[in-house]
Amino acid sequence: MxxxxxxxxxxxxxxxxxxxxxxxxxxxxxxxxxxxxxxxxxxxxxxxxxxxxxxxxxxxxxxxxxxxxxxxxxxxxxxxxxxxxxxxxxxxxxxxxxxxxxxxxxxxxxxxxxxxxxxxxxxxxxxxxxxxxxxxxxxxxSSITYYRTDLFKKAGLSMPEQPSYDQIETFAAKLNDPKNHTYGICLRGLPGWGENMAFFSTMVNTYGGRWFDMSWKPQLTSDAWKQAATQYKKLLTQYGPPGVTSNGFTESETLFANGQCGMWIDSTVAAGYLSDPENSKVAESTGFAQAPVAKTENGSSWLxxxxxxxxxxxxxxxxxxxxxxxxxxxxxxxxxxxxxxxxxxxxxxxxxxxxxxxxxxxAPFAGLVEKAIASADPKHPTAEPVPYTGIQFVDIPPFQAIGTRTGQIMAGILAGQTSVEQGLNQAQAFTKRMMMQSGYPKK
CATH class of the missing domain: 3.40.190.10 (Periplasmic binding protein-like II)
Structure with a gap:
């Protein structure tokens, strides 16, 4: 050349x-x-x-x-x-x-x-x-409840502005239709402190639980943790899609957008995506409500x-x-x-x-989202006092490892590899060990 x-x-x-x-x-x-x-x-x-x-x-x-x-x-x-x-x-x-x-x-x-x-x-x-x-x-x-208005209407159901978890369970049971690949509820099951634990921590909060008491002692075997874990397992194993431990935010968003979820409790950021007909098959039938509560509103939705x-x-x-x-x-x-x-x-x-x-x-959901973000209070995330800031996380370096391991244990509970009580005992022991290794409580 x-x-x-x-x-x-x-x-x-x-x-x-x-x-x-x-x-x-x-x-x-x-x-x-x-x-x-x-x-x-x-x-x-x-x-x-x-x-x-x-x-x-x-x-x-x-x-x-x-x-x-x-x-x-x-x-x-x-x-x-x-x-x-x-x-x-x-x-x-x-x-x-x-x-x-x-x-x-x-x-x-x-x-x-x-x-x-x-x-x-x-x-x-x-x-x-x-x-x-x-x-x-x-x-x-923050986090809110998405639901299918067409399925609610067909089933004769009415979503309140802020449902309880008991109501969510009732709705999920009536909407669940696995034969037609529509499931009562979709929730994060993929293990990770920023995946399943982001959602599950808000369940713990609203059931009256907390990660640590004021002396930094782990509280993962409390009644509130057991109640939240039992409800979480019931919702997903009875009314959720198969393979839920592989579903994080993105996978759950896709399932809802494809019309396979009657409800989904997750990030407010998905509201725009689900309302866009180019992305969502259910854009015209997506409704919005505040995140559910159980016993207290404290920490029921994240920031x-x-x-x-x-x-x-x-x-x-x-x-x-x-x-x-x-x-x-x-x-x-x-x-x-x-x-x-x-x-x-x-x-x-x-x-x-x-x-x-x-x-x-x-964005007809704009006011609801702004309210959810404004009402979330990271400095008072639980009904009982705590030494940390953060609703769906704890603002200390060891939490990344603690949350990740606890998320893996929660996925094991969903998969039937361990019981709620056994799993929470494992998570408690791991958390206690990590906190001691990290020098907590600080002197």
Whole structure:
């Protein structure tokens, strides 16, 4: 093959590359982002061209993983200072802990155009340490009850604004129709502190339970834990879909969207997805109610945010911060609204979203979601006093291991590998051992 060279240009295989273009491409900074594979994050990835158009000096490289795998890989990378990721998706559990460890870069010079005062205060506080934001919220959520209005009408049922778990059981029994692949209820069964335990912890709370007493003694063998675990097992083994221990948030969302669940208690963030006919076969028949209660409203619905942060181990912090600020901005929300409709915007982070007439019109659930987020109180998550903050998690480093192991035990209870009592005894022993190894109670 023969090559001819021109001044400032090279004719190679019939393609002409300008020297300026080559220089520009070489100068572009590649930012690697680790994110969970939830629908809102998939939408964010699809918006890459819009970001790169306004930031031509930055190229985005995506690593998209299931939630449990994301947590494991990102935690290992940041703790070891490996620097594989320049921006990471994390939650209001990790953000304060990692910030205190010195693992994250603070967002202490946000431009006025970011409108930080527009962020919902409870969400912002969950990502703040000593008055500094260490992550910016991409979306925030509480938990609510989704239900099929058509199936309720057919069965002569009426969903109250806030059902009890006894009512949920009655509804599930009447709606369950496995022969037609429609199940009374879908719930998370996939083990993980951020998967099945996110939901199950709210059941424990509303049955009057807690993870620890004020002396940091584990309470996993209490009557409240036993009652919650018994109800959880009954709902899923009698009225849930098969293979429930493989169903996390994403799998449950897909089941409901495909019309296979009569009810689903989970994150408010799914409301937009389920209301979009492009995604959901039941968009016109999806109803919304508050998360159920049993004995107390304390901790019956969670408060959680997925946020973006920049690790200190990143060698491209400025470019990564530019991306994070863009992806959590009012402009990004407007971009999604323009491209995919207001119902698809990431919810729960900004007053301006809920003040928008367009959003209120497109999202009939907006008021209910805003109320659920506002009513969740991480500082008073249980009926009895506790030494920790957090509704569906405990804000201490050992909880990640404790929650993950307890989630595995709960999955074993669902699968019939162990009884409720035996499983909770195992979880209690593991939790007690982990707390002692971690130096609790602190002196």
């Amino acid at each position: 023969t090559f001819k060279y021109l001044t400032a240009q090279g004719l190679i295989g019939g393609l002409i590359f300008s020297a300026a273009a080559l220089t520009s491409a070489q100068a572009a900074t590649q930012v690697t982002i680790a994110t969970v594979n939830n629908p809102d994050m998939v939408t964010m990835q699809k918006m890459t061209p819009a970001f790169e158009k306004t930031h031509p000096q930055i190229k985005l490289n995506w690593v998209t993983l299931p939630e449990n795998e994301l947590r494991q890989k990102v935690t290992t990378d940041i703790a070891s200072n490996a620097g594989q990721y320049d921006a990471v998706m994390l939650s209001n559990y990790e953000a304060p802990i990692w910030a205190k460890n010195g693992w994250l870069v603070p967002f202490d010079n946000l431009p006025d155009s970011y409108h930080a005062d527009d962020l919902l205060e409870s969400v912002k506080q969950g990502l703040t340490v000593k008055d500094k934001l260490y992550a910016l919220p991409f979306y925030a959520e 959680y945010s997925w946020a973006l942060a920049v690790p200190k181990s990143s060698k491209k912090q400025d470019a990564a911060k530019a991306f994070v600020e863009w992806a959590t901005s009012q402009d990004y929300i407007q971009l999604v609204a323009d491209k995919r409709g207001w119902v698809a915007v990431p919810p729960g982070t900004r007053h301006s979203t809920y003040d928008s007439a367009e959003y209120q019109k497109a």
